Amino acid sequence: MIVRGAVLREMGLPAPYADSRPLQVEELELAPPGPGELLIRIRATGLCHSDLSVIDGSRPRVMPMLLGHEATGEVIHSEAPGFAPGDVVACAFVPACGTCTPCAEGRAALCEPGAAANTAGTLLSGAHRLEGVHHHLGVSGFADHAVISAHSAVKINASLPPEIAALFGCAVMTGVGAVVNTAQLRAGRSTAIFGLGGVGLSALLGAVLAGAYPIVAVDVVPAKLDLARELGATATVNARDEDAVEQVRAATAGGAEYTFETVGNANVLAQAYAATRRGGTTITVGLPHPSQSFSVPAVSLVAEERTVKGSYLGSSVPSRDIPRYVALYQAGRLPVDRLLTATIGLDDLNRAFDDLAAGTSIRQVLLF
Ligand SMILES: [Zn+2]
Ligand SMILES: [Zn+2]
Known part of the structure; x- marks a missing residue:
């Protein structure tokens, strides 16, 4: 299918980004999910300092890359057991394979195949599902749809507003x-x-x-x-x-x-x-x-x-911790909605990263 998303082709362009426009909205081919993967419709993706660090070159990544890693979406098609169309998920920015030594020790944030895939800009399987463009931390949430590993996804309560749900995968968990x-x-x-x-x-x-x-x-x-x-x-x-x-x-x-x-x-x-x-x-x-x-x-x-x-990643086990934090939020004990500064659209991304760099926003969330 064809998706619309924000691609970074060159790190280190000069600020202000509203002028240099490092993120370009493009139409790209997204291949269907392979075994163990999900096609999700992205509902919301937060703008995180780690995205900015790729844009400004202080956290170098393989180029080109479709950025965005603090995302939530709805499963459209599942090739993974335990997930079905209609499920709402939060994305964790380190996929946890569940079987490597750190995963077996309960240290999913240090998953070794997960780290290797993130460095290579692929999904956990090693696959690229975006034609000619790398995945960002297994998520690439600055697009209307994404294919992700089921090991990057945690099912969450579908009633959460998307602009709040997105925050759990990075800011809150970390x-x-x-x-x-x-x-x-x-x-x-x-x-x-x-x-x-x-x-x-x-x-x-x-x-x-x-x-x-x-x-x-x-x-x-x-x-x-x-x-x-x-x-x-x-x-x-x-x-x-x-x-x-x-x-x-x-x-x-x-x-x-x-x-x-x-x-x-x-x-x-x-x-x-x-x-x-x-x-x-x-x-x-x-x-x-x-x-x-x-x-x-x-x-x-x-x-x-x-x-x-x-x-790293709050030493979290995403499948254990995200549901706990969501429950605490819903009980009024963890008011993460107070982090939300604004919601924006795809075409606002470059200017929004100027705001993030200037410290005038906490969390801006891209809504689809
Ligand atoms: Zn982040
Ligand atoms: Zn692992």
Whole structure:
């Protein structure tokens, strides 16, 4: 079938993207699903910083590629057991094969065939279903239809508004998962969150849910700090005006027990590490450019029992975690709808990525 979608053919074009137009809306041939795959009609796809990182070249991927990975859709045709037309799914941006060693250990976010397929720009099977264009993280949600592996799909309640449902596959799973899975944060633990995009604010919602206290939110955009306070941050720090490390240490009586870095910047990660107290844990969630490195005084790991832990996809098992987070949202315990800034159309994508880069939006969601 012919689909309409936004293709990136060249990374690193100059901003503003409204002028350089790195994403071009094209008509492409989409092959039917193979064994274990689904054809879905995309209902909504969020714009994530990881898409922007491909566009600006800081997260290099094979070109050309049809971007978009935070998606929800309705199954039109299934070649996979357990899925039928009419099912509504959220897409996870790492397919979980279920049988490799990390999957068998319950670490689906580290699925080895899933990571290899994402790097190659294919589906989990190794197939390309888009003619001449690579898949983005097994999803390619900036198009009206997609073929995905059933291992990328988690069935969700069909009554969720699509612009909310889309958020669970990336922002919510990554941010809430970093708190409840990677950190296993418990009530009363002092926490600081660096960066208040979709993932950082999801981590904040997770910290509130887990009963963390105090919760310090750090960013450079005043409107995001205001939103963080509304969502449960007990203190905020504008890192442009104040020394973030000093302020977090002051707000947590000498340093936070847990800090979360969601910006994807090694300097911010160093601040997050320095803002922990003795025995503290730094969770790193953002994806820095591959050339960046991070150093710590080695003795502090030993003599101060500090920990640095990476968190990919919130250390999630999508089929376990997405239904839990959806249930918490529906019960009013995880207000992820507060992350939604605007809904847009395919032709608005380039301008919308300018807004994301400028920090003037949290989550913009492409609706079909
Ligand atoms: Zn994402
Ligand atoms: Zn696996």
